[in-house]
Amino acid sequence: MTSRTKASFFQSISGSASPLFALAIVPVLLGVGIATDYVRLLNAQTELSAALDGAALAAAQGVGVSDKVRKLTAQTYFAANFQNDALPGAIADVAIDGKGVRVSADLDLPTSIMHLAGIPSMDLRAMAEVNLQGAKNAELVLVLDYSGSMNSHNKYGRMADAATEMLDSLEAAAKDVEFKVGLVPFSAMVRTTMSSAYVNQPSSGATWTGCTQDRAYPYNTGVSTPTAAAATKWGYIEGGFENIEGYGCAAYAAKRLTIRPLTKNINSIRDQLNDMRPLGNTNIALGAEFGWNLLDPALPFAEARPYADTENRKFLVLLTDGVQTSKEFGSSGGRSVSNAQSNLKAICKGMRDSQITVFAIAYDVTDPAVTSLLKDCAPGRYFEPAVSGTDLDAVFGEITNQITDHVVRLTK
Numbered sequence: 001m002t003s004r005t006k007a008s009f010f011q012s013i014s015g016s017a018s019p020l021f022a023l024a025i026v027p028v029l030l031g032v033g034i035a036t037d038y039v040r041l042l043n044a045q046t047e048l049s050a051a052l053d054g055a056a057l058a059a060a061q062g063v064g065v066s067d068k069v070r071k072l073t074a075q076t077y078f079a080a081n082f083q084n085d086a087l088p089g090a091i092a093d094v095a096i097d098g099k100g101v102r103v104s105a106d107l108d109l110p111t112s113i114m115h116l117a118g119i120p121s122m123d124l125r126a127m128a129e130v131n132l133q134g135a136k137n138a139e140l141v142l143v144l145d146y147s148g149s150m151n152s153h154n155k156y157g158r159m160a161d162a163a164t165e166m167l168d169s170l171e172a173a174a175k176d177v178e179f180k181v182g183l184v185p186f187s188a189m190v191r192t193t194m195s196s197a198y199v200n201q202p203s204s205g206a207t208w209t210g211c212t213q214d215r216a217y218p219y220n221t222g223v224s225t226p227t228a229a230a231a232t233k234w235g236y237i238e239g240g241f242e243n244i245e246g247y248g249c250a251a252y253a254a255k256r257l258t259i260r261p262l263t264k265n266i267n268s269i270r271d272q273l274n275d276m277r278p279l280g281n282t283n284i285a286l287g288a289e290f291g292w293n294l295l296d297p298a299l300p301f302a303e304a305r306p307y308a309d310t311e312n313r314k315f316l317v318l319l320t321d322g323v324q325t326s327k328e329f330g331s332s333g334g335r336s337v338s339n340a341q342s343n344l345k346a347i348c349k350g351m352r353d354s355q356i357t358v359f360a361i362a363y364d365v366t367d368p369a370v371t372s373l374l375k376d377c378a379p380g381r382y383f384e385p386a387v388s389g390t391d392l393d394a395v396f397g398e399i400t401n402q403i404t405d406h407v408v409r410l411t412k
Helices: 003-060 067-081 148-173 249-254 266-275 284-295 337-353 368-377 391-411
Strands: 093-096 100-110 121-131 137-145 178-186 190-195 207-212 260-263 312-320 356-362
Touching: 003 067, 003 093, 003 100, 003 121, 003 391, 067 093, 067 100, 121 391, 137 148, 137 284, 137 391, 148 178, 148 266, 148 391, 178 190, 178 266, 178 284, 190 249, 190 284, 207 249, 260 266, 260 284, 284 312, 284 337, 284 368, 312 368, 312 391, 337 356, 337 368, 356 368, 356 391
Parallel strands: 137 178, 137 312, 312 356
Antiparallel strands: 093 100, 100 121, 178 260, 190 207
């Protein structure tokens, strides 16, 4: 090959490679840009949450302050402390009722690179809620997933340790208030004690202790006290569950997976957290259903204070590590997983409408079938910790701080 031929050959290669390189670099640059935009979103989320928390606390201070003044205080604080260059003049929404102040923001954060892929903005939203000064009591229910998958990576042990540390901190901070805690360990079923009049299973006494799944629809989406009608009662177990060796209700008892209603005996909750062991499938909606019932003042449990008690605040922490695998009754009368997912949405909305502060934790799970449900369940109070490291401890620590802000800090 002559020198002139060689030069022509390499020029040809160079000319062909240039457009190929230009095409190949596009997805790389887009990937870098998407990562950059995601980091911007995380930083903005942190800034937004901090500004909303401070605004809510500032607005809730003082006795006898008008709603108008509280709203102005919250909006002024937010405007002064949320200074994001991409969102100039962002405004927070402020709502005030007889119990507290709720400050929220739902913003569209413009993208810098992702708009090239047809994504002009990212959803940025958060909410902070603080009791008005004078709240004196708190009720907390832990709704914790004890399905078989919690055995992996000692997730149930990590969860129990983090929950115990949270209880230790809250009990110490709540020395001047009445603090009650309830516990709902759930998998495919729950084990509980209630009046035998409220179940469709045989009982020889006034009370019944056993396992159940959900009630008939729509009773499985609310907290109405059962009547004489069979459809309103608990006691249903899907065919075969009770007969599976090692999985029936006796196994729930052996693994201490029994609901504990609200109690001031925090040590009893700690002891049970230490003793419980996982078992079976996952029914997130069932856990949430019984968690709400524990916080409801009516029977079958009735240890909770009335919703109208302005000196009391209700909290629920819902944690799961898996998708909804159990079926539930729906409007058609049949049972399906999609019914259970719809039921969870209704239960969460009902709790929020009843002024229950709900926290949702998707533990070691990123499946949209779970994360979307839990985000909708607890807007602004959704967490997604990894199984490794101290992520879960940090989440329970943040929940502890928020509960302390809502109740205890305003009563010192």
